[in-house]
Amino acid sequence: MSKGSNTCLFGVIRPAADSCDERGKSVKSKPELQPEPELPSELKSEPELPPELKSQPKQREKYEWESKRVEDLEMSDFSMFDDDIEPFMFICARFIYKNKAQIQKDKEIEVAMAEYRECSRNLSVFDAIPVPKISGKCGGVGPLPMTDDRRLFLTPACHLALDNYNAENQGPNFVFVDVVKTTYRPGGFYYITFQAQEEIPNSPVIAFQAEVRIWRTDPPIIIKSCAIKTT
Known part of the structure; x- marks a missing residue:
């Protein structure tokens, strides 16, 4: 049938969306931001058909x-x-x-x-797993595939996060190596795990975790936190 x-919903009021906490560390410099990678071709909408080829939807009779x-x-x-x-x-x-x-x-x-x-009981936002598709839930924190385009997009944020870390912590300076993975929360919030190492030849690679927001703001990259991964 x-x-x-x-x-069908009658008289149901949708709750207002949670406000995003804009507090955090913002970086004064404006690094060149790579565009977010385009959607895969299979996710793009198909070209619109001309009017003469569009089929008219059939009108169904109303139920009683x-x-x-x-x-x-x-x-x-x-x-x-x-x-x-x-x-x-x-x-x-x-x-x-x-x-x-x-x-x-x-x-x-x-x-x-x-x-x-x-x-997911003991997982942090940096290690979030996908919500089951059957639930139909949207939003929340979930992993993103680490493509070459997304790695290029996130690299400037990793550099800025590491600059903040070096400036605020006494000790050796670290230099960026590579992005490992990221999770995402709607609103431009990325929880990035990346690698860095001391500015010493043959120093070991260390995992860092940074919470950043990449959005249509000024500056476009806001660093919320950055620290060495503890577990």
Whole structure:
């Protein structure tokens, strides 16, 4: 049975997005910032078809429950969806209806999220693992693939983070070697693990971790923290 939407929400107010803490160490210099790598070709939208080739969407007839006032609806009005293979949910102030497919999906999400919480219990944001896709959750901190383009994009931030570290800590100066990995939080927040070594020939490579924000700000790179990785 086809439906226009898998989930109907009435009277639900979305919470305001968390404000980003802009405090942190900002660097006065403005290094040249490499552009964020483009999306892979398979993720880019396909070129738009000319109007004459676009198919007109078929208009479906309204279900009976769609013609009722919300306050007059009952759970029985949605019995037509009970055995639908596609998950369906309806939420209003008086009740929540879920068909069998939605109930099964909720159980699978609960199992997947329990495993995710167990696996990520002792992980820092620098070692975050992906949230299960079945959960449908967006946001949060998750890993990004380390491509050559992304490594080039993050390198200036690593240099600035290391400059801050050298300026604030007494001891040997460190020089940047390479980016190891990164995780990301929406809003331009990167949690980067990178390598550096002392300015001494044949010195050992040491892992650093830096929290930075790369955004449309002035300066475009803000260093939140930078330290030697402890574990």
